[in-house]
Amino acid sequence: MAGSYSLGEHFDNFIKAQVASGRYNNESEVIRDALRQAELREMKLTVLREHLTKAIAQGGNYTDDDIAAILAADV
Structure with a gap:
């Protein structure tokens, strides 16, 4: 689906x-x-939110190491 979007001069450049x-x-x-x-x-944030809700x-x-492992994990 083609669309037309205005991004502004900064992003155009x-x-x-x-x-x-x-x-x-x-x-x-x-x-x-x-x-x-x-x-x-967004996918990584969703996974992190799910883990935090569970915690x-x-x-x-959850320990600091657990959170660091979640943040470092590929989704």
Whole structure:
């Protein structure tokens, strides 16, 4: 589904610079990569929230190491 979005001058310039650097072939690749990263961040936050909710329900029996392991884990 194609769409038209206004990103503002700052992000327009950033996108063009990314393409000019050769890192991406076109502007769409920059946007798709940014959206994939945002999606991954949301997935990780969802997992973290689930673990925190579980920890609270168990009386908060998670250690700092447990939380660090959750944060470091790939989703």
